[in-house]
Amino acid sequence: MTPPAPLTPTTADTDEPLGFRIDPVLARSWLLVNGSHYAKFEPASRSRADIVVLDIEDAVAPKDKVAARDNVVRWLGPKDGTAGPGAGDWVRVNGFGTPWWADDLEALSQTAVGGVMLAMVESVDHVTETAKRLPGLPIVALVETARGVQNLQAIAEAETWDNGKPVRETLAADIPLAIDHFRYFAACVRSQEGSLAEID
Numbered sequence: 001m002t003p004p005a006p007l008t009p010t011t012a013d014t015d016e017p018l019g020f021r022i023d024p025v026l027a028r029s030w031l032l033v034n035g036s037h038y039a040k041f042e043p044a045s046r047s048r049a050d051i052v053v054l055d056i057e058d059a060v061a062p063k064d065k066v067a068a069r070d071n072v073v074r075w076l077g078p079k080d081g082t083a084g085p086g087a088g089d090w091v092r093v094n095g096f097g098t099p100w101w102a103d104d105l106e107a108l109s110q111t112a113v114g115g116v117m118l119a120m121v122e123s124v125d126h127v128t129e130t131a132k133r134l135p136g137l138p139i140v141a142l143v144e145t146a147r148g149v150q151n152l153q154a155i156a157e158a159e160t161w162d163n164g165k166p167v168r169e170t171l172a173a174d175i176p177l178a179i180d181h182f183r184y185f186a187a188c189v190r191s192q193e194g195s196l197a198e199i200d
Helices: 040-043 062-076 102-110 124-133 146-150 152-163 165-194
Strands: 031-036 051-055 090-093 115-118 140-141
Touching: 040 051, 040 062, 051 062, 051 102, 062 102, 090 102, 102 124, 102 146, 124 140, 124 152, 140 152, 146 152
Parallel strands: 031 051, 051 090, 090 115, 115 140
Antiparallel strands: none
């Protein structure tokens, strides 16, 4: 009896080189790398993650934001000219209205960035203002607050304009999953205070 084939392809089993990336609409795995740790960029670029995201938002302390942005710009390289080793990688930028958002977008507009994750999106304006500063670049809107959940439908529709994802997918999957995320953490709070969480 022959053993079953391995579930995860090894280097010898696939024609794809290490570091191969796919279209973000089809991506199954997104590897976030702390933008202040430049030495970790190169190992991440050789990973089998579908998309590598250099994080200059949540993973980086306020005092290190500028240095992390500089690391990312150096890694990506200029969009016109000799691209850097990380050309095409994505960046998780600071949220709209933070002291770093405008400078993040200005710096990235000159690089070979593949797309951006926009943190703390609370309205469609956050997405459209970002798109104006990075025309033609895919944007993934991260909804992380109750105010963002209130505006999910408009945010979801704006996200589909930028990345080509069918709006039915965003409305049928992304919105319910975002709501489940908040319900999960609400249940955790209820569990800690001693009452029972609803099961559905």
